[in-house]
Amino acid sequence: xxxxxxxxxxxxxxxxxxxxxxxxxxxxxxxxxxxxxxxxxxxxxxxxxxxxxxxxxxxxxxxxxxxxxxxxxxxxxxxxxxxxxxxxxxxxxxxxxxxxxxxxxxxxxxxxxxxxxxxxxxxxxxxxxxxxxxxxxxxxxxxxxxxxxxxxxxxxxxxxxxxxxxxxxxxxxxxxxxxxxxxxxxxxxxxxxxxxxxxxxxxxxxxxxxxxxxxxxxxxxxxxxxxxxxxxxxxxxxxxxxxxxxxxxxxxxxxxxxxxxxxxxxxxxxxxxxxxxxxxxxxxxxxxxxxxxxxxxxxxxxxxxxxxxxxxxx
Amino acid sequence: xxxxxxxxxxxxxxxxxxxxxxxxxxxxxxxxxxxxxxxxxxxxxxxxxxxxxxxxxxxxxxxxxxxxxxxxxxxxxxxxxxxxxxxxxxxxxxxxxxxxxxxxxxxxxxxxxxxxxxxxxxxxxxxxxxxxxxxxxxxxxxxxxxxxxxxxxxxxxxxxxxxxxxxxxxxxxxxxxxxxxxxxxxxxxxxxxxxxxxxxxxxxxxxxxxxxxxxxxxxxxxxxxxxxxxxxxxxxxxxxxxxxxxxxxxxxxxxxxxxxxxxxxxxxxxxxxxxxxxxxxxxxxxxxxxxxxxxxxxxxxxxxxxxxxxxxxxxxxxxxxxxxxxxxxxxxxxxxxxxxxxxxxxxxxxxxxxxxxxxxxxxxxxxxxxxxxxxxxxxxxxxxxxxxxxxxxxxxxxxxxxxxxxxxxxxxxxxxxxxxxxxxxxxxxxxxxxxxxxxxxxxxxxxxxxxxxxxxxxxxxxxxxxxxxxxxxxxxxxxxx
Numbered sequence: 001x002x003x004x005x006x007x008x009x010x011x012x013x014x015x016x017x018x019x020x021x022x023x024x025x026x027x028x029x030x031x032x033x034x035x036x037x038x039x040x041x042x043x044x045x046x047x048x049x050x051x052x053x054x055x056x057x058x059x060x061x062x063x064x065x066x067x068x069x070x071x072x073x074x075x076x077x078x079x080x081x082x083x084x085x086x087x088x089x090x091x092x093x094x095x096x097x098x099x100x101x102x103x104x105x106x107x108x109x110x111x112x113x114x115x116x117x118x119x120x121x122x123x124x125x126x127x128x129x130x131x132x133x134x135x136x137x138x139x140x141x142x143x144x145x146x147x148x149x150x151x152x153x154x155x156x157x158x159x160x161x162x163x164x165x166x167x168x169x170x171x172x173x174x175x176x177x178x179x180x181x182x183x184x185x186x187x188x189x190x191x192x193x194x195x196x197x198x199x200x201x202x203x204x205x206x207x208x209x210x211x212x213x214x215x216x217x218x219x220x221x222x223x224x225x226x227x228x229x230x231x232x233x234x235x236x237x238x239x240x241x242x243x244x245x246x247x248x249x250x251x252x253x254x255x256x257x258x259x260x261x262x263x264x265x266x267x268x269x270x271x272x273x274x275x276x277x278x279x280x281x282x283x284x285x286x287x288x289x290x291x292x293x294x295x296x297x298x299x300x301x302x303x304x305x306x307x308x309x310x311x312x313x314x
Numbered sequence: 315x316x317x318x319x320x321x322x323x324x325x326x327x328x329x330x331x332x333x334x335x336x337x338x339x340x341x342x343x344x345x346x347x348x349x350x351x352x353x354x355x356x357x358x359x360x361x362x363x364x365x366x367x368x369x370x371x372x373x374x375x376x377x378x379x380x381x382x383x384x385x386x387x388x389x390x391x392x393x394x395x396x397x398x399x400x401x402x403x404x405x406x407x408x409x410x411x412x413x414x415x416x417x418x419x420x421x422x423x424x425x426x427x428x429x430x431x432x433x434x435x436x437x438x439x440x441x442x443x444x445x446x447x448x449x450x451x452x453x454x455x456x457x458x459x460x461x462x463x464x465x466x467x468x469x470x471x472x473x474x475x476x477x478x479x480x481x482x483x484x485x486x487x488x489x490x491x492x493x494x495x496x497x498x499x500x501x502x503x504x505x506x507x508x509x510x511x512x513x514x515x516x517x518x519x520x521x522x523x524x525x526x527x528x529x530x531x532x533x534x535x536x537x538x539x540x541x542x543x544x545x546x547x548x549x550x551x552x553x554x555x556x557x558x559x560x561x562x563x564x565x566x567x568x569x570x571x572x573x574x575x576x577x578x579x580x581x582x583x584x585x586x587x588x589x590x591x592x593x594x595x596x597x598x599x600x601x602x603x604x605x606x607x608x609x610x611x612x613x614x615x616x617x618x619x620x621x622x623x624x625x626x627x628x629x630x631x632x633x634x635x636x637x638x639x640x641x642x643x644x645x646x647x648x649x650x651x652x653x654x655x656x657x658x659x660x661x662x663x664x665x666x667x668x669x670x671x672x673x674x675x676x677x678x679x680x681x682x683x684x685x686x687x688x689x690x691x692x693x694x695x696x697x698x699x700x701x702x703x704x705x706x707x708x709x710x711x712x713x714x715x716x717x718x719x720x721x722x723x724x725x726x727x728x729x730x731x732x733x734x735x736x737x738x739x740x741x742x743x744x745x746x747x748x749x750x751x752x753x754x755x756x757x758x759x760x761x762x763x764x765x766x767x768x769x770x771x772x773x774x775x776x777x778x779x780x781x782x783x784x785x786x787x788x789x790x791x792x793x794x795x
Binding site: 001003004007010011014015017018019022023026031038039040041042157158159160162163 | 320498500503504731732734735737738769770772773774776777778780781782783784785786
């Protein structure tokens with residue numbers, strides 16, 4: 001057994017050296033303007049873009065009335081400028097395909113007691129039906145906190161996440177490769193175009209909901225409670241043509257997570273007055289016109305519930 | 315449970331292996347049986363009842379056959395065959411038969427209202443059914459003593475490394491080894507782990523990467539021209555070999571770690587110089603099963619020539635059906651049968667051709683040409699094996715043969731796949747065929763690497779898996795059979 005352990009350790013050490021040498025070459029040699037490593041698989045995420053910019057803009061010393069987390073629904077649906085007009089400072093840490101697995105790491109590092117007044121956790125069907133790898137790749141590469149990056153890479157339990165972490169380290173001195181032209185200060189991404197073509201609205205499939213993502217979501221709510229930060233779970237408006245019956249099933253799932261922890265769930269997916277074309281730019285993302293209406297409605301509800309401070313009179 | 319899953323690699327395999335060596339020999343069968351149930355039930359738990367039925371029937375049949383004589387002995391064997399083939403027929407072929415009978419009846423203008431049952435095929439059904447059948451047949455033939463311990467017999471049918479995709483073991487090999495106390499042997503354990511590593515490399519780095527391209531083209535064949543389809547078909551040949559033999563290496567390696575030697579299922583089949591040689595190198599456990607339990611009982615080649623040909627065709631048609639309930643598999647099997655019949659029928663003419671052209675005096679050239687021709691005959695049959703329907707298969711073959719052959723197709727394909735995946739795969743495949751003879755011989759114990767290269771080569775394999783592996787728990791192709 002002793003010989004086996006010695007042989008195994010030697011083998012792992014040699015493998016690590018070979019792996020790191022190969023990774024170094026793939027990260028340092030470029031092809032078509034990008035390091036070669038990005039040509040070896042479709043899961044690698046380039047440095048830069050919306051997530052990179054917002055995590056660099058985040059001010060750890062600042063106090064934010066509201067912190068928004070969640071997927072693209074979050075960073076495209078909650079505009080800090082509209083919150084500012086209501087007298088609220090808000091920062092949006094939503095990122096592409098962010099799942100509760102990723103949100104937990106983000107909250108751990110960025111939702112500091114005393115610096116964040118309220119967490120708005122946007123959730124929709126897709127966010128809990130996804131393994132989180134897409135978001136892990138993007139955030140591991142671009143999130144400011146190395147600790148959060150490492151947590152996601154390890155929790156993902158997928159070697160692709162660990163590879164992305166090594167790429168992050170090896171390209172630490174590299175300038176960002178991409179820039180997101182839709183970025184608005186405060187973590188928002190602005191789209192002003194409207195849906196101009198027919199789209200397919202997919203029905204909600206209950207069997208695709210991942211139990212581990214629901215568990216991570218429960219962890220997120222518990223984390224906020226432990227830190228004394230109020231949290232509200234929100235589902236933003238969905239088009240009328242989307243699967244409303246399926247959404248009711250989804251609502252039941254989220255209710256069952258929020259209710260035991262006493263977390264309010266503002267489900268604003270149905271019963272709104274938004275237009276499927278004029279206020280959306282694709283099958284489920286709001287455009288700026290839709291965001292204006294939704295944010296005004298949301299802030300009103302949060303105020304009515306006493307979750308944010310009342311409006312200051314003129 | 316998939317071999318290429320986190321649960322298998324990080325929990326199941328280390329835990330089961332460690333417990334196996336910690337426990338005394340008399341309890342190990344129970345551990346392996348429980349582990350095999352866990353392994354199987356990770357797919358569709360309720361289907362373990364089908365496996366239990368097969369085990370019960372064949373356990374009882376084995377004892378009844380051994381304890382009886384004459385016509386009763388044959389009757390018990392027949393009962394076992396009927397029960398096993400009945401289960402297989404119901405779960406695998408009911409919908410296929412129902413659909414085809416429906417088509418035929420409706421073509422005659424008659425009503426046909428038997429609905430499809432929407433049966434989900436139990437994973438690995440054809441494999442463990444054949445393994446179980448080989449036991450009752452061997453007991454009937456007197457080559458094998460009936461196993462009186464039900465747990466041990468259940469383990470023979472369910473031994474997890476080869477439960478869902480073979481190799482289809484024979485009782486004289488596996489059942490015998492289950493009785494032997496195995497001891498820790500560092501060299502054997504390391505050898506087994508190396509074989510598993512080679513299997514993972516074939517599956518994750520080669521097969522699954524090829525699979526992305528194959529799925530893209532075969533899934534949208536109307537979009538692509540002959541060049542993309544030909545490329546996808548070549549890559550499918552690589553994919554299915556690396557997927558299936560990769561599974562085999564992981565299975566053999568996992569068993570070897572615990573001390574068991576399973577049957578070798580592949581011997582670099584694409585280096586074959588004839589179709590007959592191909593079948594002695596490809597899925598050896600299945601081809602030898604058909605040889606021993608179907609071809610030879612039918613008379614084999616010790617009959618008049620037309621019966622010999624008929625026997626070959628029967629074996630390969632059944633082999634096609636064994637793979638799946640679809641006409642594409644039947645045609646795949648039929649093609650291999652026809653190849654073999656033609657090879658026998660034209661053997662004399664071929665020898666004269668070699669003599670006239672001087673090829674018999676250039677063995678290297680003749681061998682190269684034979685390998686190339688054999689590979690392309692196999693490739694032609696793979697089109698039917700991979701296509702979803704007969705229509706797709708014929709459509710694709712027509713496009714490959716007649717064109718259009720457009721370079722733009724490859725650019726479009728590269729664009730669809732993003733991030734240079736096509737380029738990486740096209741570099742990896744030739745590299746694999748350079749490495750395969752070396753690593754295949756090493757993991758089979760036919761060759762030894764010495765010096766630092768011995769350590770570095772397998773370390774490089776592990777690094778390549780981590781760097782270039784296509785993760786995401788893609789299933790093995792042969793699980794569907």
